[in-house]
Amino acid sequence: MQQEFRNADGELDARTDFDWPDFGTCGEYDGKEKYGRLLRPGQDINAAVLYEKRREGVLRDHGRWTIRWGVDELNDPVQLRRIVTTGLKFGLWSRRAG
Template identity: 40%
Template sequence: MADELVVQQGIRVTNVARTIVDIARSEMFEQAVVVGDAALHRNAVTRAALAIALERARGRVGIPRAREVVRLLDGRSESVGESRSRVLMHMSGIQDVHPQGAILGPDGTIIARGDFVHDDGLVGEFDGMGKYAKHRLPGETPGDALAREKRREDAIRAAGWHVHRWTWADLHDPDRFIERFWSALEHARRHASPERQWRAT
Protein backbone atom coordinates (compact mmCIF):
# COMPACT_ATOMS: atom_id res chain seq x y z
CA MET A 1 0.00 0.00 0.00
CA ALA A 2 1.11 3.54 -0.65
CA ASP A 3 1.32 4.47 3.04
CA GLU A 4 3.79 1.62 3.60
CA LEU A 5 6.34 3.45 1.45
CA VAL A 6 8.69 6.17 2.69
CA VAL A 7 11.55 8.08 1.08
CA GLN A 8 15.03 7.64 2.55
CA GLN A 9 17.89 9.57 0.92
CA GLY A 10 15.82 9.98 -2.20
CA ILE A 11 14.93 6.27 -2.48
CA ARG A 12 11.45 4.84 -1.96
CA VAL A 13 11.54 1.99 0.56
CA THR A 14 9.03 0.18 2.74
CA ASN A 15 8.48 1.61 6.23
CA VAL A 16 10.00 -0.04 9.30
CA ALA A 17 6.96 -2.09 10.29
CA ARG A 18 6.42 -3.50 6.79
CA THR A 19 10.16 -4.20 6.46
CA ILE A 20 10.27 -6.13 9.74
CA VAL A 21 7.27 -8.23 8.74
CA ASP A 22 8.80 -8.94 5.33
CA ILE A 23 12.09 -10.00 6.95
CA ALA A 24 10.18 -12.18 9.40
CA ARG A 25 8.36 -13.84 6.51
CA SER A 26 11.40 -14.53 4.39
CA GLU A 27 14.58 -14.69 6.49
CA MET A 28 15.84 -16.83 9.37
CA PHE A 29 13.86 -16.57 12.61
CA GLU A 30 16.86 -15.40 14.63
CA GLN A 31 17.78 -12.66 12.16
CA ALA A 32 14.22 -11.35 12.14
CA VAL A 33 14.09 -11.16 15.95
CA VAL A 34 17.42 -9.30 16.05
CA VAL A 35 16.16 -6.70 13.56
CA GLY A 36 12.77 -6.31 15.25
CA ASP A 37 14.22 -6.03 18.75
CA ALA A 38 16.62 -3.31 17.59
CA ALA A 39 13.81 -1.33 15.96
CA LEU A 40 11.66 -1.50 19.10
CA HIS A 41 14.62 -0.64 21.34
CA ARG A 42 15.36 2.47 19.26
CA ASN A 43 11.68 3.46 19.12
CA ALA A 44 11.79 3.16 15.33
CA VAL A 45 8.55 1.17 15.33
CA THR A 46 5.60 0.44 17.63
CA ARG A 47 3.76 -2.78 18.35
CA ALA A 48 0.61 -1.15 16.98
CA ALA A 49 2.36 -0.50 13.66
CA LEU A 50 3.63 -4.09 13.56
CA ALA A 51 0.11 -5.39 14.21
CA ILE A 52 -1.20 -3.35 11.27
CA ALA A 53 1.61 -4.57 9.02
CA LEU A 54 0.86 -8.18 9.96
CA GLU A 55 -2.83 -7.73 9.20
CA ARG A 56 -2.10 -6.19 5.82
CA ALA A 57 0.24 -9.07 4.97
CA ARG A 58 -2.37 -11.68 5.85
CA GLY A 59 -2.35 -14.50 3.31
CA ARG A 60 1.22 -13.91 2.13
CA VAL A 61 3.84 -16.64 2.32
CA GLY A 62 5.50 -16.89 5.74
CA ILE A 63 2.90 -14.98 7.76
CA PRO A 64 2.52 -17.65 10.49
CA ARG A 65 6.26 -17.41 11.17
CA ALA A 66 6.11 -13.61 11.04
CA ARG A 67 3.41 -13.63 13.71
CA GLU A 68 5.61 -15.82 15.92
CA VAL A 69 8.56 -13.45 15.42
CA VAL A 70 6.49 -10.39 16.33
CA ARG A 71 5.16 -12.11 19.47
CA LEU A 72 8.74 -12.73 20.63
CA LEU A 73 10.06 -9.21 19.96
CA ASP A 74 11.14 -7.25 23.02
CA GLY A 75 12.59 -3.75 22.88
CA ARG A 76 14.31 -4.27 26.22
CA SER A 77 16.99 -6.33 24.47
CA GLU A 78 19.99 -4.00 24.20
CA SER A 79 22.25 -5.93 21.83
CA VAL A 80 22.36 -8.54 19.10
CA GLY A 81 23.77 -11.00 21.63
CA GLU A 82 20.85 -10.51 24.01
CA SER A 83 18.35 -11.00 21.18
CA ARG A 84 20.09 -14.15 19.98
CA SER A 85 20.15 -15.45 23.56
CA ARG A 86 16.39 -14.94 23.86
CA VAL A 87 15.78 -16.83 20.62
CA LEU A 88 17.80 -19.82 21.87
CA MET A 89 15.92 -19.78 25.17
CA HIS A 90 12.60 -19.62 23.33
CA MET A 91 13.49 -22.45 20.95
CA SER A 92 14.59 -24.61 23.89
CA GLY A 93 11.44 -24.09 25.93
CA ILE A 94 13.07 -21.98 28.65
CA GLN A 95 10.31 -19.81 30.08
CA ASP A 96 9.90 -17.17 32.80
CA VAL A 97 12.99 -15.22 31.67
CA HIS A 98 12.64 -11.44 31.86
CA PRO A 99 15.00 -9.03 30.03
CA GLN A 100 16.62 -6.21 31.99
CA GLY A 101 15.21 -7.08 35.41
CA ALA A 102 16.08 -4.82 38.33
CA ILE A 103 17.67 -6.69 41.25
CA LEU A 104 16.64 -5.28 44.62
CA GLY A 105 18.49 -5.21 47.90
CA PRO A 106 16.91 -6.06 51.27
CA ASP A 107 15.63 -2.50 51.60
CA GLY A 108 13.95 -2.61 48.17
CA THR A 109 16.43 -0.34 46.39
CA ILE A 110 17.89 -1.30 43.02
CA ILE A 111 21.41 -2.68 43.33
CA ALA A 112 21.86 -3.91 39.75
CA ARG A 113 20.11 -4.67 36.51
CA GLY A 114 20.48 -8.10 34.95
CA ASP A 115 20.40 -8.82 31.22
CA PHE A 116 18.00 -11.65 32.06
CA VAL A 117 16.23 -12.50 35.30
CA HIS A 118 14.60 -15.91 35.76
CA ASP A 119 11.81 -16.39 38.30
CA ASP A 120 13.70 -19.30 39.88
CA GLY A 121 16.63 -17.19 41.07
CA LEU A 122 18.97 -16.94 38.08
CA VAL A 123 20.50 -13.73 36.73
CA GLY A 124 21.84 -14.29 33.20
CA GLU A 125 24.50 -12.02 31.73
CA PHE A 126 25.61 -11.89 28.11
CA ASP A 127 29.21 -10.69 27.94
CA GLY A 128 29.84 -9.19 24.53
CA MET A 129 33.33 -8.03 23.62
CA GLY A 130 32.48 -4.35 23.93
CA LYS A 131 30.31 -4.54 27.03
CA TYR A 132 32.76 -3.16 29.57
CA ALA A 133 34.18 -0.53 27.22
CA LYS A 134 30.66 0.67 26.41
CA HIS A 135 29.73 1.15 30.07
CA ARG A 136 33.02 2.56 31.34
CA LEU A 137 32.67 5.64 33.51
CA PRO A 138 34.60 8.84 32.70
CA GLY A 139 38.27 8.40 33.64
CA GLU A 140 37.83 4.70 34.33
CA THR A 141 40.40 2.20 33.05
CA PRO A 142 39.40 -1.22 31.67
CA GLY A 143 40.71 -2.71 34.93
CA ASP A 144 38.56 -0.32 36.95
CA ALA A 145 35.50 -1.29 34.92
CA LEU A 146 36.21 -5.00 35.44
CA ALA A 147 36.62 -4.50 39.19
CA ARG A 148 33.36 -2.55 39.33
CA GLU A 149 31.60 -5.34 37.46
CA LYS A 150 33.01 -7.86 39.97
CA ARG A 151 31.58 -5.80 42.85
CA ARG A 152 28.24 -5.63 41.04
CA GLU A 153 28.14 -9.41 40.63
CA ASP A 154 29.09 -9.91 44.28
CA ALA A 155 26.16 -7.67 45.29
CA ILE A 156 23.76 -9.69 43.12
CA ARG A 157 24.94 -12.95 44.70
CA ALA A 158 24.70 -11.43 48.18
CA ALA A 159 21.07 -10.53 47.41
CA GLY A 160 20.31 -14.25 46.98
CA TRP A 161 20.78 -14.85 43.25
CA HIS A 162 22.87 -17.24 41.18
CA VAL A 163 24.73 -15.50 38.31
CA HIS A 164 25.37 -17.21 34.99
CA ARG A 165 27.44 -15.65 32.19
CA TRP A 166 27.95 -16.52 28.54
CA THR A 167 29.75 -15.11 25.51
CA TRP A 168 29.58 -15.09 21.71
CA ALA A 169 31.36 -18.45 21.65
CA ASP A 170 28.46 -19.99 23.58
CA LEU A 171 25.89 -18.55 21.16
CA HIS A 172 27.81 -20.06 18.26
CA ASP A 173 27.34 -23.47 19.92
CA PRO A 174 23.60 -23.58 20.72
CA ASP A 175 23.67 -27.05 22.26
CA ARG A 176 26.41 -26.00 24.67
CA PHE A 177 24.60 -22.76 25.49
CA ILE A 178 21.37 -24.55 26.34
CA GLU A 179 23.11 -27.29 28.34
CA ARG A 180 24.99 -24.72 30.43
CA PHE A 181 21.87 -22.57 30.90
CA TRP A 182 19.75 -25.49 32.14
CA SER A 183 22.57 -26.50 34.49
CA ALA A 184 22.79 -22.96 35.89
CA LEU A 185 19.02 -22.85 36.28
CA GLU A 186 18.97 -26.10 38.24
CA HIS A 187 21.73 -24.75 40.49
CA ALA A 188 19.71 -21.58 41.07
CA ARG A 189 16.60 -23.57 41.94
CA ARG A 190 18.55 -25.46 44.60
CA HIS A 191 20.55 -22.60 46.07
CA ALA A 192 18.92 -19.20 45.39
CA SER A 193 17.54 -17.45 48.45
CA PRO A 194 13.76 -17.30 48.88
CA GLU A 195 14.31 -13.74 50.15
CA ARG A 196 15.52 -12.47 46.75
CA GLN A 197 13.62 -9.59 45.18
CA TRP A 198 13.42 -8.12 41.69
CA ARG A 199 11.11 -6.05 39.54
CA ALA A 200 10.54 -5.61 35.82
CA THR A 201 11.84 -2.50 34.09
Protein backbone atom coordinates in the same frame (compact mmCIF):
# COMPACT_ATOMS: atom_id res chain seq x y z
CA MET B 1 13.37 -10.20 30.33
CA GLN B 2 15.45 -7.65 32.22
CA GLN B 3 15.01 -7.49 35.96
CA GLU B 4 15.79 -4.69 38.38
CA PHE B 5 16.97 -5.43 41.91
CA ARG B 6 16.46 -2.70 44.50
CA ASN B 7 17.70 -2.26 48.04
CA ALA B 8 15.51 -1.64 51.10
CA ASP B 9 15.48 2.10 50.30
CA GLY B 10 14.19 1.42 46.78
CA GLU B 11 17.48 2.38 45.13
CA LEU B 12 18.63 0.37 42.14
CA ASP B 13 21.27 -2.20 43.10
CA ALA B 14 21.51 -3.97 39.74
CA ARG B 15 19.70 -4.67 36.48
CA THR B 16 20.21 -8.01 34.78
CA ASP B 17 19.65 -9.06 31.18
CA PHE B 18 17.67 -12.18 32.13
CA ASP B 19 16.09 -13.48 35.31
CA TRP B 20 14.69 -16.84 36.30
CA PRO B 21 13.34 -16.13 39.82
CA ASP B 22 11.99 -19.66 40.32
CA PHE B 23 15.55 -20.94 39.90
CA GLY B 24 17.33 -18.17 41.83
CA THR B 25 19.37 -17.42 38.71
CA CYS B 26 19.99 -14.41 36.53
CA GLY B 27 21.81 -14.23 33.23
CA GLU B 28 24.13 -11.70 31.67
CA TYR B 29 25.24 -11.33 28.07
CA ASP B 30 28.80 -10.00 28.03
CA GLY B 31 29.44 -8.42 24.66
CA LYS B 32 32.87 -7.15 23.69
CA GLU B 33 31.54 -3.61 24.11
CA LYS B 34 31.16 -4.13 27.85
CA TYR B 35 34.91 -4.15 28.32
CA GLY B 36 35.69 -1.86 25.40
CA ARG B 37 33.77 1.15 24.21
CA LEU B 38 31.30 1.07 27.13
CA LEU B 39 33.99 1.69 29.73
CA ARG B 40 33.39 4.89 31.65
CA PRO B 41 35.89 7.72 31.08
CA GLY B 42 39.09 6.88 32.93
CA GLN B 43 37.96 3.33 33.72
CA ASP B 44 40.22 0.47 32.72
CA ILE B 45 39.29 -3.15 32.10
CA ASN B 46 40.52 -4.25 35.54
CA ALA B 47 38.19 -1.75 37.25
CA ALA B 48 35.28 -2.95 35.09
CA VAL B 49 35.94 -6.59 36.02
CA LEU B 50 36.16 -5.74 39.74
CA TYR B 51 32.89 -3.80 39.43
CA GLU B 52 31.22 -6.86 37.89
CA LYS B 53 32.51 -9.09 40.71
CA ARG B 54 31.06 -6.74 43.33
CA ARG B 55 27.81 -6.57 41.37
CA GLU B 56 27.56 -10.38 41.39
CA GLY B 57 27.95 -10.25 45.18
CA VAL B 58 25.03 -7.82 45.36
CA LEU B 59 22.96 -10.16 43.19
CA ARG B 60 23.83 -13.08 45.51
CA ASP B 61 22.53 -10.94 48.37
CA HIS B 62 19.29 -10.75 46.38
CA GLY B 63 19.25 -14.54 46.13
CA ARG B 64 20.55 -14.85 42.57
CA TRP B 65 23.31 -16.98 41.09
CA THR B 66 24.71 -15.24 37.98
CA ILE B 67 25.51 -16.99 34.72
CA ARG B 68 27.31 -15.30 31.84
CA TRP B 69 27.77 -15.85 28.15
CA GLY B 70 29.20 -14.00 25.19
CA VAL B 71 28.89 -13.94 21.44
CA ASP B 72 30.79 -17.21 21.00
CA GLU B 73 28.25 -19.03 23.17
CA LEU B 74 25.34 -17.37 21.37
CA ASN B 75 26.70 -18.82 18.14
CA ASP B 76 26.92 -22.30 19.68
CA PRO B 77 23.45 -23.39 20.86
CA VAL B 78 24.81 -26.55 22.51
CA GLN B 79 27.28 -24.56 24.60
CA LEU B 80 24.68 -21.88 25.47
CA ARG B 81 22.18 -24.56 26.53
CA ARG B 82 24.84 -26.16 28.75
CA ILE B 83 25.69 -22.85 30.42
CA VAL B 84 22.05 -21.94 31.08
CA THR B 85 21.00 -25.43 32.19
CA THR B 86 23.94 -25.77 34.57
CA GLY B 87 23.33 -22.29 35.95
CA LEU B 88 19.64 -22.96 36.55
CA LYS B 89 20.44 -26.23 38.33
CA PHE B 90 23.08 -24.58 40.51
CA GLY B 91 20.83 -21.62 41.32
CA LEU B 92 18.01 -23.97 42.33
CA TRP B 93 20.39 -26.10 44.39
CA SER B 94 21.87 -23.08 46.19
CA ARG B 95 18.38 -21.73 46.88
CA ARG B 96 17.36 -25.04 48.50
CA ALA B 97 20.66 -25.36 50.39
CA GLY B 98 20.44 -21.81 51.76
